[in-house]
Amino acid sequence: MGKTVAEKIFDAHRVDNPCDDIHVIRLDAVFCHEITTPVAINDLIARGKDRVFNSSKIKAVIDHVTPAKNSKTAMQGKIVRDWARRHHIMDFFDIGRNGVCHAIFPEKGFVRPGYTIIMGDSHTCTHGAFGAFAAGVGTTDLEVGILKGVCAFHYPQTIKIEVNGALPAGVYAKDVILSIIGKIGVSGATNKVIEFVGQVIDEMSMESRMTLCNMAVEAGATSGICYPDMTTVEYLWPFIQDEFKTKDDARDAYLKFHSDKDAVYDALITVDVGDLEPQTTFGYKPDCVKPVHEMHGTPVDQVYIGSCTNGRLEDLRIAASVLKGYRISDTVRGIVSPATPEIFSRALEEGIIKVFMDAGFCVTNPTCGACLGMSNGVLAEGEVCASTTNRNFFGRMGKGGMVHLMSPATAAATAIAGFITNSKLFKG
Amino acid sequence: MKQFKGKVLFLDRSDINTDEIIPAKYLIEISKDALRPHLLEDLKLSDFEPSKDIAGKAIIVTRSNFGCGSSREHAPWALEVNGINLVIAESFARIFRQNMFNCGMMAVELQQDHIDRLFTDFSGDQTIIETDLPNSRFIVSSGKTRAEFPFSISDFDRALVEAGGWVEYADQNY
Numbered sequence A: 001m002g003k004t005v006a007e008k009i010f011d012a013h014r015v016d017n018p019c020d021d022i023h024v025i026r027l028d029a030v031f032c033h034e035i036t037t038p039v040a041i042n043d044l045i046a047r048g049k050d051r052v053f054n055s056s057k058i059k060a061v062i063d064h065v066t067p068a069k070n071s072k073t074a075m076q077g078k079i080v081r082d083w084a085r086r087h088h089i090m091d092f093f094d095i096g097r098n099g100v101c102h103a104i105f106p107e108k109g110f111v112r113p114g115y116t117i118i119m120g121d122s123h124t125c126t127h128g129a130f131g132a133f134a135a136g137v138g139t140t141d142l143e144v145g146i147l148k149g150v151c152a153f154h155y156p157q158t159i160k161i162e163v164n165g166a167l168p169a170g171v172y173a174k175d176v177i178l179s180i181i182g183k184i185g186v187s188g189a190t191n192k193v194i195e196f197v198g199q200v201i202d203e204m205s206m207e208s209r210m211t212l213c214n215m216a217v218e219a220g221a222t223s224g225i226c227y228p229d230m231t232t233v234e235y236l237w238p239f240i241q242d243e244f245k246t247k248d249d250a251r252d253a254y255l256k257f258h259s260d261k262d263a264v265y266d267a268l269i270t271v272d273v274g275d276l277e278p279q280t281t282f283g284y285k286p287d288c289v290k291p292v293h294e295m296h297g298t299p300v301d302q303v304y305i306g307s308c309t310n311g312r313l314e315d316l317r318i319a320a321s322v323l324k325g326y327r328i329s330d331t332v333r334g335i336v337s338p339a340t341p342e343i344f345s346r347a348l349e350e351g352i353i354k355v356f357m358d359a360g361f362c363v364t365n366p367t368c369g370a371c372l373g374m375s376n377g378v379l380a381e382g383e384v385c386a387s388t389t390n391r392n393f394f395g396r397m398g399k400g401g402m403v404h405l406m407s408p409a410t411a412a413a414t415a416i417a418g419f420i421t422n423s424k425l426f427k428g
Numbered sequence B: 001m002k003q004f005k006g007k008v009l010f011l012d013r014s015d016i017n018t019d020e021i022i023p024a025k026y027l028i029e030i031s032k033d034a035l036r037p038h039l040l041e042d043l044k045l046s047d048f049e050p051s052k053d054i055a056g057k058a059i060i061v062t063r064s065n066f067g068c069g070s071s072r073e074h075a076p077w078a079l080e081v082n083g084i085n086l087v088i089a090e091s092f093a094r095i096f097r098q099n100m101f102n103c104g105m106m107a108v109e110l111q112q113d114h115i116d117r118l119f120t121d122f123s124g125d126q127t128i129i130e131t132d133l134p135n136s137r138f139i140v141s142s143g144k145t146r147a148e149f150p151f152s153i154s155d156f157d158r159a160l161v162e163a164g165g166w167v168e169y170a171d172q173n174y
């Protein structure tokens, strides 16, 4: 019987099988940020276990609130900073070099096909875009990951989603994943891995695949996974060129992280995106999804472009291509947060930052910021935000605030109009 | 090992997410105790008054997909510091469920008709649940009404509850 890619990865990393389908697996990387890690660090200290399993496999960043906004967030940063120094964690990204975790870690080459990765952050599933098994965990799992380099999971069951057709103009990975979540619901993939396959995925950039996998958790999935191919190799080449003679060799080696033809799936879903329209959310759950035209005219107070879902260079390029030559509505506050310093400086070089500024956007430093309603654009009660982030829970971006999730293109168009609208109004 | 008995807080809704259990703004706290007054403060449920309804409760009974959303372990901690070590639901979000057992707490699924019965036959401030862990059953009583509900958890989850959580278990075993 064949295996899925997640099963292959598990079988190659198993340390223990303490009961039933619980498998303890060895971790290739443990990622940390300053919101969930300080409590883990403090708890390890309190237990007399202030150790790390392998300082080179632990990567840490201060990204959620940076620069610190008050004494409490300053203390969170300090705890992580001191801990990274104490344990000689070299890959630690502090202010000036820091960016949103799920954007900066792939950019630095820390994610490889076949890897097992955990982080105390639910959108860790983003890294599955590289053919890795990457899962968000709680602080205790993170503690054990830091201490012992292992984590326990149910043996993975996989839902395969085949995405076919050709994406219409103005429709992007974000629209694809929103429509999928709308279809299968917020718990449609609970405890499962979602494998994204098909022509549309094959043609997607790594950025788009990350957008897709990023939101797998919004359907309840443990991890999203895309098969590594030449696109993956191209992205990773600067980091893997010493391991392989040619790119073709790398691609062939990574074929072992594709599912077997006769692998067994929990469910198979086929989606045709040939007629897909831009999507947005209307309620307080990410599966409350509608085509943008049904929400056309809904006024917004703020437009936010950024986050681990859609704060990458590709996203900024798309938004800028809509904004170019326009000014955003007087009734809208536009905020853009490039997800990493590298993205920021490339956007500067390409003139994208200027387009945003000319349009009337505020450009912030790389940070999670407004995405989780902690800084850099928190909503007031009753306010509405059009956002390229991944969660529209009640109060997510500020107590009493409403969030409509959408693609960078739709967000840019919405900023110009002052209400939710389709980007094709502004872009040819 | 923690205690799994006491008065019940009934939350008659599905998809209660971790932002509702403990809002993101309290994630800047680095002590669990600071979370105590904020449990369920943003819960969308009519007639629910957090400070009044939570006081004295040790167990939550709720519907499906409890704990969805952010992976924050602050959610079980916010329960823990309020003396709530057990949540009984039709289903849970994966990370939340795992977090509960990792902390030596319990998140136990009961089938839908049993959850329905808990809500119809027992909801009210006087309901008490006792957990008979060795025999995997809950004993539920309210005045003269009494019922037993068998449950199942994996041997591993049981071992975590008995060890007092995953850190202790892992450091002993790996």
Ligand code: SF4
Pocket (backbone or CB within 6 Å): A064, A100, A101, A102, A121, A123, A307, A308, A309, A367, A368, A371, A372, A389, A390
């Ligand atoms: S950008 Fe938002 S969703 Fe992504 S890691 Fe930061 S807070 Fe979480």
